[in-house]
Structure formats: C-alpha cells, structure tokens
Amino acid sequence: MNRRHLLGATAGLGAAASLGFNIRPAYAETSRLRISHGYGILYLPLIVMRDQKMIERQAEKAGLGTMELGWQTLDGGNVINDAMLAGSLDIAGTGSPGFITLWAKARGIPRAEVVGVAGMSSCALVLNANRPHLKTLADFTANDKIALPGIKTSLAAVVLQMLVAKQFGQENYARLDPMTVGLPHPEAAQALLSGKTEIAAHFASPPFSIIELNNPSIHKVIAASDVLGDSTLDVIFAQKRFVEANPRVMQVFLAALDEANDFIAKDPTAAAQAFNRITRTTATDEDVVKMIKDPDSRFSATPHGVMEYARFMHAVGSVRVKPDSWKDLFIPALHDRQGS
Incomplete structure (x- = not known):
C-alpha cells in the first residue's frame, strides 16, 4: 500500500x-x-x-x-x-x-x-374497515377478520394490542388477536377493497391506507397516533x-x-x-x-x-x-x- x-x-x-x-x-x-x-x-x-x-x-x-x-x-x-x-x-x-x-x-x-x-420513520398507521357496523374496536366480532403484515409481533399487530389495552385494560390487550390474519399490505388492501373475503379491516400504512379510504365503502376506525403520538x-x-x-x-x-x-x-x-x-x-x-x-x-x-x-x-x-x-x-x- x-x-x-x-x-x-x-x-x-x-x-x-x-x-x-x-x-x-x-x-x-x-x-x-x-x-x-x-x-x-x-x-x-x-x-x-x-x-x-x-x-x-x-x-x-x-x-x-x-x-x-x-x-x-x-x-x-x-x-x-x-x-x-x-x-x-x-x-x-x-x-x-x-x-x-x-x-x-x-x-x-x-x-x-x-x-x-x-x-427510520413514522406515518399515519390506520385501521380501515369495509363493514358499516365496525365503528370502534368494541364492534369487532370473531367474524370480522383484521389483516396485518404479521400476527402478534409485526408493527401493526403490537400497535393494535396497545390500542386495545388502552380501551379495554392491559389485561385484555390480546382481545382482538384471534381476529387477526397475516397478509402483506398489497394483498390485504386488495382483499379489503373487494369486499368479497373474510377480511373486514386492514391496519394499513400509506399509500395503502390512502388508496383504501379513497373508496366510499371504506372508513377509518382508529389511528395509531391516537395512542402513540409521534413515535418511531x-x-x-x-x-x-x-x-x-x-x-x-x-x-x-x-x-x-x-x-x-x-x-x-x-x-x-x-x-x-x-x-x-x-x-x-x-x-x-x-x-x-x-x-x-x-x-x-x-x-x-x-x-x-x-x-x-x-x-x-x-x-x-x-x-x-x-x-x-x-x-x-x-x-x-x-x-x-x-x-x-
């Protein structure tokens, strides 16, 4: 050298x-x-x-x-x-x-x-739904499946648990876990928009959350920022x-x-x-x-x-x-x- x-x-x-x-x-x-x-x-x-x-x-x-x-x-x-x-x-x-x-x-x-x-980042992580009766977390039943990238440990899964814990008490943090289904965001968005599958909701980040909400049959249930504020x-x-x-x-x-x-x-x-x-x-x-x-x-x-x-x-x-x-x-x- x-x-x-x-x-x-x-x-x-x-x-x-x-x-x-x-x-x-x-x-x-x-x-x-x-x-x-x-x-x-x-x-x-x-x-x-x-x-x-x-x-x-x-x-x-x-x-x-x-x-x-x-x-x-x-x-x-x-x-x-x-x-x-x-x-x-x-x-x-x-x-x-x-x-x-x-x-x-x-x-x-x-x-x-x-x-x-x-x-790396923060953004508007939103739980969107395609069934009119799903207005709050309390409205979800066993028949209302929630799509997210990975059950239990993904960002959306844990944020959902944190939202549930705030509303129903920490001891009930896993209340909606049985309703969750692991799907990549693109597939979850397609399922939600079609309205023809078991998927009733999708915990989505942009651009998928925005694309979904552009459809009049989709509405927002709750956002991550409601609990977490400006967190990474x-x-x-x-x-x-x-x-x-x-x-x-x-x-x-x-x-x-x-x-x-x-x-x-x-x-x-x-x-x-x-x-x-x-x-x-x-x-x-x-x-x-x-x-x-x-x-x-x-x-x-x-x-x-x-x-x-x-x-x-x-x-x-x-x-x-x-x-x-x-x-x-x-x-x-x-x-x-x-x-x-």
Missing part, C-alpha cells in the same frame, strides 16, 4: 471510530450488502437510497470501491426476523416491535444478537456481529441514510417518484407527495418513543428482557442524539 492509500484508509478508520464503531481492518469488510424494505411509505428512506444508489455513491466517496447491493422486499416482523437469523439479510427495515422482539430473543447469543442501526414506527437493524465487523460499511450506510432523509425533506416530489418507481403502487406521484407532507409523516435516523413499545411488550409478557434505555437497543453512533 502506498502512502496515499495508507493515509486514506487511516482517515476512513478514524471517521468510523468517531461514529462509535469498533474498528477492524478494512480488508475484512464486505463489498456486498443485502438489505430489505417493505411496501409502504414507512420505508421511504430505504427506497430512496435504493432508487438513487446512495449507498454505492457513499461507498465510492469513502474509498471502499464498488459496493454490490442486493435488495429484497419483505413484509411482516416474523418474516424479516427469520431472514435475518437465517443469514440471508445484512440490514433490514422493520417495525419497532418486531425489532424489539428479536433483540430480546437473541440477547446474549453471540451469533444471533441484533442491534438497531437507526430509527419503523427502525433499521442488523446483526451485531455484522456491524462490528464492518465499521466503515456502516459509516457509509448511515451517511446514505442521512442523505436520503435530506433528499426527502428538500424534494418530496422526487422522493415520491422514486417511491413509485420501486414499489409500482397505484398511487400517483401527487398522492405520495401528500403522504410525505402529512403531519404524521416523519423520516429521521434518530429513534423516538421506542421505549414505549419495549415497556408495553415486557409488561404483557411478549418479551422477557426490557432495555433500560433506548441506547441499549441502538449502536453507539446514535447515542449523542436526542432519542427516546
């Missing part, structure tokens, strides 16, 4: 150290990333990164050379967690509850431990050993994430176009811009309100381990931010 390359590598390692990563030799780091995101607007930062090739550009800028990206679209906490534990994913976007479930389950198991890489609904995580083995790659990833969030804030129209190119939904660019600008939409690497999920899930026995702080869940590079 000549002097110029040596100085460049040393500078890169210094930057990684300043972000709180454990430093390993550059030659040990991966040149290929396998990343997953879901379907809705909650995944917009990852979708923008994918469309605009921001990770590849940041890798070149950091002197890591060509980075090969393998993108997957996965929906539902159980599916994402299984893929991560099976070693077929390096980095994933998922609902905060699904991440907390895996964090608690894998804690203390060296080859399975996971860690939060960053917060989706986060980004990875296996702890992968993060520790690839400090410069993780530095590149965080730089690309910050770039994506800045891109979304400065040019919502371009972000909407990127979203539609990747997801190919039936929403127009104008529809997606409205979703991005919605007061409930927020895109940030800083996690907010994640401990609210952790405390609830521990209290009802969904997880056995409760973090003392949000910092227990996320990489040191985020610890100087105002998270919660």
Whole structure:
C-alpha cells in the first residue's frame, strides 16, 4: 500500500471510530450488502437510497470501491426476523416491535444478537374497515377478520394490542388477536377493497391506507397516533456481529441514510417518484407527495418513543428482557442524539 492509500484508509478508520464503531481492518469488510424494505411509505428512506444508489455513491466517496447491493422486499416482523437469523439479510427495515422482539430473543447469543442501526420513520398507521357496523374496536366480532403484515409481533399487530389495552385494560390487550390474519399490505388492501373475503379491516400504512379510504365503502376506525403520538414506527437493524465487523460499511450506510432523509425533506416530489418507481403502487406521484407532507409523516435516523413499545411488550409478557434505555437497543453512533 502506498502512502496515499495508507493515509486514506487511516482517515476512513478514524471517521468510523468517531461514529462509535469498533474498528477492524478494512480488508475484512464486505463489498456486498443485502438489505430489505417493505411496501409502504414507512420505508421511504430505504427506497430512496435504493432508487438513487446512495449507498454505492457513499461507498465510492469513502474509498471502499464498488459496493454490490442486493435488495429484497419483505413484509411482516416474523418474516424479516427469520431472514435475518437465517443469514440471508445484512440490514433490514422493520417495525419497532418486531425489532424489539428479536433483540430480546437473541440477547446474549453471540451469533444471533441484533442491534438497531437507526430509527427510520413514522406515518399515519390506520385501521380501515369495509363493514358499516365496525365503528370502534368494541364492534369487532370473531367474524370480522383484521389483516396485518404479521400476527402478534409485526408493527401493526403490537400497535393494535396497545390500542386495545388502552380501551379495554392491559389485561385484555390480546382481545382482538384471534381476529387477526397475516397478509402483506398489497394483498390485504386488495382483499379489503373487494369486499368479497373474510377480511373486514386492514391496519394499513400509506399509500395503502390512502388508496383504501379513497373508496366510499371504506372508513377509518382508529389511528395509531391516537395512542402513540409521534413515535418511531419503523427502525433499521442488523446483526451485531455484522456491524462490528464492518465499521466503515456502516459509516457509509448511515451517511446514505442521512442523505436520503435530506433528499426527502428538500424534494418530496422526487422522493415520491422514486417511491413509485420501486414499489409500482397505484398511487400517483401527487398522492405520495401528500403522504410525505402529512403531519404524521416523519423520516429521521434518530429513534423516538421506542421505549414505549419495549415497556408495553415486557409488561404483557411478549418479551422477557426490557432495555433500560433506548441506547441499549441502538449502536453507539446514535447515542449523542436526542432519542427516546
């Protein structure tokens, strides 16, 4: 290695150290990333990164050379967690509850431990229904099936439990669990709009919630923000050993994430176009811009309100381990931010 390359590598390692990563030799780091995101607007930062090739550009800028990206679209906490534990994913976007479930389950198991890489997003998560009698949570019966990406551990499933606990008491948090059916958002939206299946409701994020509500036969029952306010609904995580083995790659990833969030804030129209190119939904660019600008939409690497999920899930026995702080869940590079 000549002097110029040596100085460049040393500078890169210094930057990684300043972000709180454990430093390993550059030659040990991966040149290929396998990343997953879901379907809705909650995944917009990852979708923008994918469309605009921001990770590849940041890798070149950091002197890591060509980075090969393998993108997957996965929906539902159980599916994402299984893929991560099976070693077929390096980095994933998922609902905060699904991440907390895996964090608690894998804690203390060296080859399975996971860690939060960053917060990601919040949006208007809404329970929509196609049956007129479903006006409140109390109106649901065994015949009124609720579609959500994954039963019990997905974002929508846990948020539904939290809404139920607020209305009927914490001891009854699982009251609607028997009515839930695991379906990816696109399939759930189709089922709800058709009105010809057992699906009577869908806990949906934009654009699916908006598409559904554009149909006069669909109405809103309740929204997540009614209970959770401005909390981070989706986060980004990875296996702890992968993060520790690839400090410069993780530095590149965080730089690309910050770039994506800045891109979304400065040019919502371009972000909407990127979203539609990747997801190919039936929403127009104008529809997606409205979703991005919605007061409930927020895109940030800083996690907010994640401990609210952790405390609830521990209290009802969904997880056995409760973090003392949000910092227990996320990489040191985020610890100087105002998270919660």
